[in-house]
Amino acid sequence: MTASKDSENFDVIIVGAGPAGSAAALVTARAGLKVLLIERGEYPGAKNVSGAVFYGSAILEKLIPNWWEDAPVERHVTRRDLVLLSPTTSISLDFRSSSAGYVEPPYNGFTILRPKFDRWFAEQAEAAGAFLLCSTVVDDVIREDGQVVGVKVRRDEGEIRGDVVIACDGVNSWLARKAGMQRDLHTHELSLGVKEVIGLDEAAIRERFQLSGDEGMALEYVGAVTGNVHGGAFLYTNKNSLSLGVLGQLSSLVEQKTRPYDLLEGFKSHPAIAPLVRGGTLREYSAHLIPEAGWYMFPQLFSDGMLVAGDAAGFCLATGLYIEGINYAMQSGLAAGQTAVEACKRREYSRYTLSLYMDVLRERHVLTDFRAYRHAPKFVNGERLQNVYPEMAARASESLFRVDGSRKQKLLPLYWRTLRQVGAKPHHVVQDLFQVARAYLW
Amino acid sequence: MVMTTHEEKMRTARFRVDDTPHIVVDGEKCRSCAVKSCITVCPAGLFVGLDDGTVLFNYENCFECGACFYVCAEEGALSWSYPKGGFGVTFRES
Ligand SMILES: Cc1cc2nc3c(=O)[nH]c(=O)nc-3n(C[C@H](O)[C@H](O)[C@H](O)COP(=O)(O)OP(=O)(O)OC[C@H]3O[C@@H](n4cnc5c(N)ncnc54)[C@H](O)[C@@H]3O)c2cc1C
Ligand code: SF4
Ligand code: SF4
Numbered sequence: 337m338t339a340s341k342d343s344e345n346f347d348v349i350i351v352g353a354g355p356a357g358s359a360a361a362l363v364t365a366r367a368g369l370k371v372l373l374i375e376r377g378e379y380p381g382a383k384n385v386s387g388a389v390f391y392g393s394a395i396l397e398k399l400i401p402n403w404w405e406d407a408p409v410e411r412h413v414t415r416r417d418l419v420l421l422s423p424t425t426s427i428s429l430d431f432r433s434s435s436a437g438y439v440e441p442p443y444n445g446f447t448i449l450r451p452k453f454d455r456w457f458a459e460q461a462e463a464a465g466a467f468l469l470c471s472t473v474v475d476d477v478i479r480e481d482g483q484v485v486g487v488k489v490r491r492d493e494g495e496i497r498g499d500v501v502i503a504c505d506g507v508n509s510w511l512a513r514k515a516g517m518q519r520d521l522h523t524h525e526l527s528l529g530v531k532e533v534i535g536l537d538e539a540a541i542r543e544r545f546q547l548s549g550d551e552g553m554a555l556e557y558v559g560a561v562t563g564n565v566h567g568g569a570f571l572y573t574n575k576n577s578l579s580l581g582v583l584g585q586l587s588s589l590v591e592q593k594t595r596p597y598d599l600l601e602g603f604k605s606h607p608a609i610a611p612l613v614r615g616g617t618l619r620e621y622s623a624h625l626i627p628e629a630g631w632y633m634f635p636q637l638f639s640d641g642m643l644v645a646g647d648a649a650g651f652c653l654a655t656g657l658y659i660e661g662i663n664y665a666m667q668s669g670l671a672a673g674q675t676a677v678e679a680c681k682r683r684e685y686s687r688y689t690l691s692l693y694m695d696v697l698r699e700r701h702v703l704t705d706f707r708a709y710r711h712a713p714k715f716v717n718g719e720r721l722q723n724v725y726p727e728m729a730a731r732a733s734e735s736l737f738r739v740d741g742s743r744k745q746k747l748l749p750l751y752w753r754t755l756r757q758v759g760a761k762p763h764h765v766v767q768d769l770f771q772v773a774r775a776y777l778w
Numbered sequence: 779m780v781m782t783t784h785e786e787k788m789r790t791a792r793f794r795v796d797d798t799p800h801i802v803v804d805g806e807k808c809r810s811c812a813v814k815s816c817i818t819v820c821p822a823g824l825f826v827g828l829d830d831g832t833v834l835f836n837y838e839n840c841f842e843c844g845a846c847f848y849v850c851a852e853e854g855a856l857s858w859s860y861p862k863g864g865f866g867v868t869f870r871e872s
Contacts, residue, residue, distance in 0.1 A: 376860055376863050376864075377864070377868065378794075378864050378868050381869070382867075382868045382869060383842060383866075383867065383868075383869065384869065384872070385869060385872040386872075449871050449872065450869070450872055451869050451870050451871060451872060452871075470863070470864070471863035471864030472863040472864075473860050473861075473862060473863045475859075489863075490862060490863060491863070507844070508844045508847075510859075510860075521848065522848075523848050523849055526845075526848060528819060528821060528843065528845050530821045531872060532782075532787070533871040533872060534780060577871070579872075586819065586845060586848055586849060589818060589819050590813070590815040590818060590819060590849055593818050594818065595818055595819075595823075596819065596821050597784055597787065597821060597823070601781060601782075604780055604781060605781065610780075613780045614780065615780070616780050617780075618780070618782050618786065618787065618790055619790060619871055620790045620791060620869065620870060620871040620872055621782075621787035621788065621790050621791060622791065622841065622869050622872040623821030623822070623841045623843050623845075624841070624843055625843050625844050625845060625848075
């Protein structure tokens with residue numbers, strides 16, 4: 337491909353071949369546009385890390401019927417546990433379902449490995465006619481009279497021109513910042529995830545997690561696992577491996593002077609986790625940031641000639657128990673793609689035309705979901721929800737189930753005493769109940 | 779093995795090292811940095827504090843996560859960019 341200043345002009349240039357970028361490339365290419373998808377990794381997914389449970393099966397089903405038959409998926413999730421930990425004890429809320437929504441197509445969620453999944457998804461965009469250019473970093477946008485008209489790549493060709501540029505370059509989105517659409521991010525808005533993929537044979541996985549066939553399980557942990565760092569942990573089952581990791585808010589890792597990989601080792605040695613990973617072999621260690629402030633960290637989403645989607649736009653929903661990022665990346669990538677198609681049809685690329693993006697984001701429930709949950713991230717990263725209460729619950733159960741001949745305690749005094757032990761004040765509890773209600777109920 | 783040292787973890791990732799570093803740390807500027815948060819947060823453990831107050835950094839085994847950029851406390855001590863296309867870390871399983 338030659339791409340000197342005057343040669344080719346693309347209708348749409350998409351930066352980043354993660355779920356957001358490939359979704360945008362797929363719809364724009366299907367609409368017959370000339371689309372360039374640029375990825376800095378050796379292949380799509382080479383730089384990408386998630387848990388991961390992918391909750392967007394229904395979205396993808398509309399684009400690629402029976403997509404899971406062909407895609408590299410690991411297991412469909414039918415069991416989920418929410419586990420509260422103290423240093424020595426765990427209590428869990430165990431969910432398992434054989435209802436159609438979970439065990440029949442299109443299924444509710446699949447565990448996936450990003451380097452494999454992203455590669456497959458980008459291939460679907462290519463099959464629809466998009467050009468995929470890997471091993472290429474985009475360093476900046478090209479601007480003429482305030483209008484974005486292309487991108488600067490770190491290659492000899494230098495500049496590539498296009499009518500609409502869609503930034504799908506992930507959490508660090510230098511492109512949105514270079515274009516003046518995003519401010520500098522703060523350390524309390526970001527969490528660092530460190531993860532391991534641990535090889536374990538299929539039979540052991542089925543037995544340990546009580547699964548049959550391709551059924552999978554997702555476990556989410558809060559409480560003592562991260563010490564005083566705000567965060568949590570996860571463990572997901574793949575075909576013949578486990579994905580597990582710890583997430584910690586960047587600002588609180590700094591405050592607590594805690595190294596992320598120490599938390600990971602601590603997690604694996606917890607009595608509730610050790611038996612699940614026993615006998616496994618480390619296959620890969622990785623790390624990545626997560627944008628967690630949602631609504632409050634959105635950039636300017638559209639400008640003259642440019643749109644921002646996926647993590648680059650902060651569309652990653654962290655409601656405390658688990659992360660939904662891949663599905664919102666796809667939804668917003670599709671919304672940006674649809675907007676670009678309309679703009680190309682009208683041959684009108686100004687911000688007025690591209691503001692259509694906001695409507696499509698609402699139709700696709702992206703903006704509405706993030707608005708509804710806008711209070712959740714701040715509350716979730718508050719100390720008491722992630723550290724104090726889970727630990728309290730675990731400790732209280734420790735006493736509750738213990739029979740040692742001493743006087744039996746009734747529940748309320750027991751919880752009350754434990755609350756005081758872990759250092760929570762009554763007015764905090766009232767305050768937090770209100771916050772929970774505001775964040776999740778109405 | 780399930781419990782692993784940091785060195786064992788780092789051996790599992792694949793890196794294609796570019797000659798030009800994508801992150802440059804001005805160790806002298808670090809002298810006046812009291813917190814040295816980069817040492818704490820870097821998931822690859824690439825920052826090492828020296829006795830004289832400076833910081834030693836090696837870009838070769840970097841995950842390109844960005845954490846050091848956000849926590850760096852001294853203006854101009856750390857310049858950050860992605861490595862050249864196709865270089866740097868390549869994940870296969872994550
Ligand atoms: C530890 C962890 C666990 C998670 N678990 C889950 C989960 O279970 N479920 C879930 O739904 N979400 C999860 N998430 C969130 C999810 O990973 C993200 O929300 C999702 O990947 C966002 O997709 P994206 O396409 O916007 O960005 P990304 O997936 O980050 O893709 C961005 C792409 O752009 C490329 N790129 C970046 N800059 C440039 C450039 N300058 N030039 C060229 N290419 C560039 C990158 O290489 C990358 O391929 C998790 C995240 C982490 C870190
Ligand atoms: S980008 Fe991440 S892995 Fe690389 S040096 Fe900075 S903190 Fe360490
Ligand atoms: S945080 Fe910045 S200034 Fe401080 S030691 Fe690290 S790189 Fe140097």
